[in-house]
Amino acid sequence: MPLSETAESQKDKQEKMKMLSKETNVNNEEIGILVQSTYYSQHKEINKGASMKQLFQDWPFVFQEIGMGVHFKQLTGIDLKEMFFASLDKKRAQLLKFLKTTSTERKKQVMRAAAKLEVSRGQLEGGSKDVKDMVILLLAYFEERQEVMFHHVEESFLAEDVVDKLPVTPCIIVSALCMMFGSFYCFNIHYLVELASTLEFLQRCFFNINPDKKQLPINPKVLTLIADLADHDWRTSS
Structure with a gap:
């Protein structure tokens, strides 16, 4: 105190x-x-x-x-929104390009997700659309389920209308990504097994939280994506 x-x-x-x-x-x-x-x-x-x-x-x-x-x-010690938006500005374009091109060559589920996003293009614009696309493609890349992270409700609903229908763990209603992520830390909640790779990737690459590797080894799937992104960036910029 x-x-x-x-x-x-x-x-x-x-x-x-x-x-x-x-x-x-x-x-x-x-x-x-x-x-x-x-x-x-x-x-x-x-x-x-x-x-x-x-x-x-x-x-x-x-x-x-x-x-x-x-x-x-x-x-x-991290400003939640400031860190996320700074990372988004630096990494959004590279990550989306990789997920929509290079990764679709190896993962059919990413290709299907990218195709669905093209069909729904125009419903959101600018940064909001990019964030939505990025999260959906990450879930597809890691073979994790959208319905565990996203819960769709009517825009006119109040919190009390939906709270009893939601899971006990943080999820996204609309696009409250920062608050969803922050909830895991603020309330001492473990990552869901069904979303572990996507959440760890966001943690390390967008919120800049990187625990000591000896205490908490990096998820192999996350490590592979980070390495592939670095290789893709090097090849496309050389």
Whole structure:
């Protein structure tokens, strides 16, 4: 706990955030400061194994973009969205080109996924479309199932309309990729076996989280893709 904090001050700030979460217009800077100063209490409760329902009641802003970003940075030292978008700018074009060309020569499932994306072209534009395409092609490359990561709901639905129908692990509704990924870290959730390769690739190449190889060896499938991308980049730029 920060030296300037006490159990009582942490509780007071927690109650203040609960009240603020019910308001429609909040000051993001104020929320960020409150979440940062109560990080100790948040993560202590998470480490004790509190249920998601209880955590949502106790720390509602950690389930929102501003709060999760602050919590993730306190935990990892990485700015969640800033790191992802910086990596996206540098690596998106190369990765999409590789997945849509070179990899389709070896993996029929990637070729089929790429063909489906061409059919649906125009539904999304720019960065959003590229991110969607990238994740779908990565899932196809690693032979992992889209339906485990993506859950399709009507745009008019509210959170309470769908929450009981969702899996207990993080998934993407619409394109909340950063928050989906951040949830695994903020709430101490293991990667799903069905998505392990895709999530580890995103972890290492887009969120720049690379644990010591001795403690956590790189997934062989992920290592192969990283090596192939490096080789492809060298060949196409030479």
